[in-house]
Amino acid sequence: MSIHGLTEKTEARDELRSLRPVVMGTEHMVVAGHYLAAQAGMQILEEGGNAVDAGVAAGLALGVVQSDLVSVAGVAPIVLFLADQQEVVTISGLGVWPQAASVDLFRREHGGRIPEGLLRTVVPAAPDAWITALERFGRMSFGQVAGPAIRFASHGFPMHSFMSARISEAEEDYRRWESSAQVFLPGGRPPTPGEIFFQHDLGAVLQYMVEEERSASRRGRLAGLQSARNAFYRGDIAVRIVQYHHENGGLLSAQDLSNFRVRIEPPEKITFQDTEIYACGPWSQGPTLLQTLKLLEAYDLKSLGHNSAPYVHILTEALKLAFADREHFYGDPLHVKVPMAELLSERNANQRIGLIRSHQAWVEMPPPSRLGTAGESPADSSRGPANSSGEAGNPKRPGWDTSYVCVVDRDGNAFSATPSDVSYDTPIIPGTGLAVSSRGSQSRLDPSHPACLAPGKRPRLTPNPALALRNGGVFMPFGTPGGDVQPQAMLQVLLNVLIFGMNPQEAVEAPRFASYSFPSSFAPHSCFPGLLKMESRVRRETGVELEELGHRVSWWPDWSWRAGGVCTIMADQARGVLQGGADPRRPGYAVGW
Numbered sequence: 001m002s003i004h005g006l007t008e009k010t011e012a013r014d015e016l017r018s019l020r021p022v023v024m025g026t027e028h029m030v031v032a033g034h035y036l037a038a039q040a041g042m043q044i045l046e047e048g049g050n051a052v053d054a055g056v057a058a059g060l061a062l063g064v065v066q067s068d069l070v071s072v073a074g075v076a077p078i079v080l081f082l083a084d085q086q087e088v089v090t091i092s093g094l095g096v097w098p099q100a101a102s103v104d105l106f107r108r109e110h111g112g113r114i115p116e117g118l119l120r121t122v123v124p125a126a127p128d129a130w131i132t133a134l135e136r137f138g139r140m141s142f143g144q145v146a147g148p149a150i151r152f153a154s155h156g157f158p159m160h161s162f163m164s165a166r167i168s169e170a171e172e173d174y175r176r177w178e179s180s181a182q183v184f185l186p187g188g189r190p191p192t193p194g195e196i197f198f199q200h201d202l203g204a205v206l207q208y209m210v211e212e213e214r215s216a217s218r219r220g221r222l223a224g225l226q227s228a229r230n231a232f233y234r235g236d237i238a239v240r241i242v243q244y245h246h247e248n249g250g251l252l253s254a255q256d257l258s259n260f261r262v263r264i265e266p267p268e269k270i271t272f273q274d275t276e277i278y279a280c281g282p283w284s285q286g287p288t289l290l291q292t293l294k295l296l297e298a299y300d301l302k303s304l305g306h307n308s309a310p311y312v313h314i315l316t317e318a319l320k321l322a323f324a325d326r327e328h329f330y331g332d333p334l335h336v337k338v339p340m341a342e343l344l345s346e347r348n349a350n351q352r353i354g355l356i357r358s359h360q361a362w363v364e365m366p367p368p369s370r371l372g373t374a375g376e377s378p379a380d381s382s383r384g385p386a387n388s389s390g391e392a393g394n395p396k397r398p399g400w401d402t403s404y405v406c407v408v409d410r411d412g413n414a415f416s417a418t419p420s421d422v423s424y425d426t427p428i429i430p431g432t433g434l435a436v437s438s439r440g441s442q443s444r445l446d447p448s449h450p451a452c453l454a455p456g457k458r459p460r461l462t463p464n465p466a467l468a469l470r471n472g473g474v475f476m477p478f479g480t481p482g483g484d485v486q487p488q489a490m491l492q493v494l495l496n497v498l499i500f501g502m503n504p505q506e507a508v509e510a511p512r513f514a515s516y517s518f519p520s521s522f523a524p525h526s527c528f529p530g531l532l533k534m535e536s537r538v539r540r541e542t543g544v545e546l547e548e549l550g551h552r553v554s555w556w557p558d559w560s561w562r563a564g565g566v567c568t569i570m571a572d573q574a575r576g577v578l579q580g581g582a583d584p585r586r587p588g589y590a591v592g593w
Contacts, residue, residue: 022505023580025592027410030054031567031580033403035589037061040148041407042591051407052138055415056130057145058405062419064152068166070403073124073434074421077280079467081474083412088278092263093129095122095437098251099455103445112445114523116425118250120440123260127232132262135225142228143210153203156196160587164193170424177427202433233257244429270294276469282330282338286464289487291322294349301499307538309545316515317356319488321366323518328368331450332458342371361550363530365518402463402481408474408569408578416477418463441523462521478568484521485514489564504570504581511537512563535560561585
């Protein structure tokens with residue numbers, strides 16, 4: 001064999017298949033939406049923590065190093081696989097509307113809108129979600145897992161270009177409140193990349209929780225965790241939050257905070273081929289991923305060709321059907337009856353498949369599933385998209401709302417969480433560094449809508465972590481930021497792995513697309529009929545073919561952050577190898593050992 005032949009074979013074997021190498025390990029792995037959060041989780045694993053301990057550490061760190069996207073006082077839905085119990089559970093991590101909130105209030109005093117600022121505040125759920133996860137399924141103290149976050153807040157960290165750009169984009173929003181400008185516009189301007197960014201008040205709040213835990217720790221770890229929770233929901237932090245609301249027209253009360261607890265709930269689940277896919281319930285948009293997969297089971301997706309016009313068309317039309325059901329059925333199941341079992345049934349999927357037309361796109365929103373009644377909030381199949389727009393644009397700052405973290409440990413436990421809540425649309429509570437959850441923006445004011453606002457009710461949440469199992473063990477936790485793009489990006493990455501055999505890094509880097517042809521989850525719930533956004537790396541000819549089918553194609557630039565920032569870990573059960581994929585569209589990274 002010639003030297004030339006050897007060279008050709010070596011080059012073919014070493015051909016670059018992704019911008020980043022797939023990160024591999026055999027012991028444990030963390031993938032998070034920011035590299036410092038991934039390092040924080042890895043530190044906890046190396047110190048003997050399990051997947052839950054590491055996931056909480058990374059999640060708290062995200063609330064500091066991505067505090068434009070994630071609030072320590074925000075939301076944090078979690079999906080867990082407990083290897084020793086062979087069980088998947090979810091922790092809701094989503095707060096409820098204050099008891100003083102009502103549809104009449106917003107109609108009477110705010111023109112039928114939920115305005116930016118304090119009035120869209122719901123009870124902050126993330127602190128209780130993190131502590132509940134530690135309490136029920138972790139090994140470590142709050143002080144141990146909060147250490148990296150406290151260090152990043154109090155000692156600072158180098159500002160990343162992505163966060164710098166987002167703060168600059170929202171500069172005028174931050175200037176609306178002096179307390180917010182003091183944190184996010186130090187020296188009167190957005191921080192520049194590489195500048196050390198401090199959040200001293202936030203560090204002090206976390207340290208106060210640690211000290212309260214320490215004072216009770218002589219009674220045991222659980223007593224310490226309870227004390228840390230009380231510090232937030234009943235102690236000095238709660239006092240400051242409630243006082244600011246009282247003085248500035250907010251609705252949150254001391255009773256709202258002290259009575260709140262997150263819920264541990266069973267997941268929703270389907271089986272796609274030989275893989276079990278788990279998601280949070282219909283208080284989130286998680287089941288849209290599952291409904292879409294049920295529809296796609298009927299197709300030979302591989303034969304269509306990856307990102308071909310027929311492939312993009314079929315996925316987009318299936319997603320539209322799932323989003324139509326989201327619009328008409330999904331809401332807090334503690335307040336409305338959501339027929340989830342029927343929506344995920346084979347019978348319903350078989351009926352809905354007939355609405356996917358291979359040669360014609362739905363421009364308007366398709367009709368919802370015909371299941372009879374949706375219960376206490378009946379779904380009106382005649383209700384059209386809210387605030388429809390014929391412009392090929394997007395809602396204000398779409399997709400800028402979230403981060404993500406997943407962990408798999410040496411015992412086979414898995415952690416999947418999507419902590420969230422932006423800081424540009426609500427004031428920082430002075431002296432705390434906290435932007436308290438503004439997730440009320442995702443509620444509606446139409447009493448016939450299943451996601452309508454009500455006291456004590458959860459808004460319908462976009463963050464939706466997911467988890468896949470095979471053969472009774474973890475296969476793939478995965479999730480992403482991106483608002484309504486989340487389940488769409490997650491679907492494409494999952495299929496890239498399951499159908500097209502990509503490794504996790506290839507799967508997250510492949511070009512993506514997303515439909516906006518349904519009411520947005522965020523106020524004012526705009527709809528862009530027929531709009532299909534695609535990254536420019538998709539062939540232009542594909543776009544032409546899709547337009548001929550009726551899609552209104554608009555192009556994102558290459559590597560658009562609006563296409564999501566998917567993170568995932570794939571467990572190769574046969575070889576005992578973990579493989580991590582982190583999306584280069586945002587500052588996510590994978591760390592493994």
